Amino acid sequence: MTVTAKTPPRSETQSPATAEELAEIVARAAAAETALYPVGGGTGLNFGLPARRSGLSLSTTQLNRVVDYPARDMTITVEAGRSMQSLRELLATQGQRLPVDAPQADTATIGGVIATATSGPRRFGHGSIRDFVIGISAVDGRGVAFKAGGRVVKNVAGYDFCKLLTGSRGALAVITQVTLKLRPVAESTAWVVCDIASYEKAETVLAELVRSAIVPTAIELVAGPAWERDNLLGPASGCCAARLLVGVEGAAVEVAWMTRQLQREWREQGIADSQVIDASGAAELWSRLCEFPVESASGLTVKATVRPSAVTRFVAAARAIDERALIQSHAGNGIVYVRYPEFTANEALPVLVRGLQPAAVAAGGHAVVYQCPADLELTHQAVWGPAAPASAIMASVKKQFDPAGILNPGLSLFAC
């Protein structure tokens, strides 16, 4: 049997009900040198290299209490296993939100979203999850519970483990509780969408957007077969290379002004046809763009992050390397997801190692495998690209948190 990240060779799942119980499990595992695979909602397991060591799955889903929600302070303290959807519903009762997009919100947990640094289209306007974590409690690989940050929105006492643990993928510690900074719910939202004939033109329009009078919340450039016949966006115009979707949020008067203004600016740039998608259509579009990177369980998704000005060049390269590629980019941030409906191991070399990875490096960034089918065997280089120069110091940080190397062994860039 092929051993993969999706089905780690674990003998059982432990679901502690308290952080203390969780710490005891980790301490026991450390003593026995048993590998532990922390898991929240299980929505982000197809990332990284497959697990090779047998061990235990450690679920945080029972740690799902709301510890404190002082709404007037616009902060909340919750345990890590709380689902994003239930968090969203709770915050909505106070007219507040965590403006971070997480796919599969009904199962994804806040701890998982933080551990994987998941973000979506809204990061252009609001920043990513790292910008909202102001306090964190976790258990390190020795079974020691520790915390950093606090419950106030501004705090520089001690090292900022809120940032260090965000995106650390459970390789340093198991997150048990977090305090988040919140924002008010936006009164209104809409999308303005246009089709763009060429990638060169797309870059011109994106560059103009940097100087636009409007304040976008999301700048999404999408390309590939499925986007060309999307029922929400309508069929793409005949000679369309990519579709540009700009999401705006704010007070109703602001959203109305921004949609009009952007259409005006686009007309001046020679884009005669654009459409505004608002009301329920807008909500559906936010959700679709949020889910896209993980939509297909069987395919492979690559995440590239490049200079924003190189996004169109990278997208064009990705389409040239393999025309099946379905692409979504948070173009304002230089983040590009390239999704292949099907992918086989022997495509890894031409498509990844000799294709997207050098294209990403040329565009000022890098490309990693974001989502990989359970039965696909890939090399370290295919998943992570060229060795990161900082991986030595990352490995030494890992050793301090997890001296026995039991937390998600082998899954991370720096912890093989």
Next chain:
Amino acid sequence: MIATRLPALVDRLRAVVGDDGVLSAHSDLVVYECDGFVIEKNCPDVAVFPRTAAQVQAIVRLCNEFDVPFLPRGAGTSLAGGCLPVGGGVMIVLTRMKEILEINLRDRYAVVQPGVVNVWLTQALKGTGYHYAPDPSSQGACTIGGNVATNSGGPHTLKYGVTVNHVLGVEAVLPDGTLVEFGGLSEDQPGLDLPGLIVGSEGTLAIVTKVWVRLTRDPQGWRTMLGIFESVADATNAISAIIGAGIVPAALEMMDQGILVAVEEAFRFGFPLDAQAILLIEVDGLEAGLDQQRDRIIELCRANNARDVRLAASAAERQLLWKCRKQAFGAVGRLSPSYCTQDGVVPRTKLPYILERIIDIGRRHEIRIVNVFHAGDGNIHPILLFDERDADQVRRVLAASGEILDECIACGGSVTGEHGIGVEKIEFMHKLFSAADLDVMARVRHSFNPAGRLSPAKMLPTAGACGLEQRHPGRRAAM
């Protein structure tokens, strides 16, 4: 350090940076004996002024070879003793690394050397439609390298966040002399968020030699208001009401009567001197939405008993208001020969309580305290007025400061929102964090700084190379 080895070290340092890049005479070094925290002082054995990252590497390697402590310094505006050279050693002053290396508007970033003064970047960006958002009140003097070290904030953090939210990457020299890059111009680099760890590490993990910062779009417009209140409680209730209404002002600052008098004397803005508190409230963003927010804020201030709400009528008036706020600390010189400012944070809803406690603490210790602070963030800056030549006053200031910070902790807050722990607040780390928390922090420090020569005795109570408990190592002023 052992005095006999100093001349040899100085010679070697001169060989790296040239004769004009090294100071070793005591009279020259006195400038570097402290930063904005004047209560503890200690001269470095030598101060060195590199111009390149390669020179910083060479200096760090020499410090290791001679086994002397070393630490970076920017403009020395830090308020917590982060630049105090505990144990002497080599001070690496980064003010000659002051180039803005690149400004890229299309990709919304700038690359700067650590000695670039915060406001220089803002000036360089003028007219481009972009700015660098973190704007600490000391921005006319403080360096971006120093901002990175302390994760500086400023009045606009409520909406725009602090330094860490605007740093994409750093180039840094590790304590063993290795040059590394963490992060950079592309977001979400694989592996750990090391820029996020370095920012706010107070120079204890690495010496930053280059910074990639995110640039922020200028807002289309502003509405700047001055809410005048008869009581501190009314003003703080108005803050809660504004935030509770779902408005996120760009800035929400408070000044109490004590500071108003000094500011008015200095800048002649026309503040009402009998007001107990004023709120400086600014909303920014799209013109389309600003009047609506302004009207709502005025309504909420009035509902909370504001005597008056004035609107800055022109750009010039707005600038003067901000000048009054940002230079308020300078105006304190009119009130007393020395001052010590604290940097506690409380949940904003606890502001009325903490301000009452501060009044009480000041009364008991017979120390006059005035307040000017980032109310929207719950980040208080009580300014304790004293004369540093009077040992008894110094003692009472320290006692009062300690009590204020203890109260902040009791409110569920923190002892520092933006100034850092430095040496000043090292004793409070035990109160904020458990032994286990501090142990994990010490382990992380060890992974970067195993010999402990970089910035010893800072930030962590167990941060000495030998693991010994550190307590106010350099205290001298008036003690």
